[in-house]
């Protein structure tokens with residue numbers, strides 16, 4: 001059975017380190033698992049419940065199909081001002097409707113992230129976990145993949161080049177710290 005993981009990045013930057021981290025996870029994914037990265041986050045309009053009541057705009061429907069059609073969700077995000085970047089929170093707000101029967105309900109999920117600073121995105125990750133209580137998203141409590149001082153670990157094209165990080169944080173050979181693998185273990 002092939003497992004499809006929906007990968008979402010909390011940064012729209014072309015050279016996003018968190019996108020690079022997710023790409024590394026996709027490249028290192030074990031046989032039988034495919035991690036697809038969502039590329040249309042920037043097209044999601046600001047959440048408006050009046051608009052939702054009339055029907056999802058096309059980019060929102062696309063996001064919901066992307067998450068709904070996946071076996072699991074893997075989020076890689078920086079923190080912005082100690083919290084979840086607005087584009088990501090906004091996407092989660094859309095995906096969380098209709099409440100109680102949204103594509104996030106009971107979806108297995110894992111969170112990871114990196115940052116050039118020392119915080120390693122942990123505050124955004126904690127905040128996301130709180131949102132996932134309300135959406136009843138089955139987010140893994142461990143591993144916590146939060147990689148600080150991350151800039152030198154990537155090359156100019158945001159490709160993860162640091163072997164230690166690949167091996168110990170993202171590689172499926174380290175079963176305890178591979179977020180996507182943990183998701184697989186949850187749903188198998």
Ligand SMILES: Cc1cc2nc3c(=O)[nH]c(=O)nc-3n(C[C@H](O)[C@H](O)[C@H](O)COP(=O)(O)O)c2cc1C
Nearest residue numbers: 011013016017018019078079080081082115117119
């Ligand atoms: C609006 C904004 C707020 C930020 N707030 C934080 C923060 O609270 N903590 C932190 O460690 N870094 C913060 N940063 C720095 C980001 O972690 C850094 O830009 C990171 O590279 C963004 O992730 P990305 O490379 O995936 O785009 C902030 C950056 C921006 C643009």
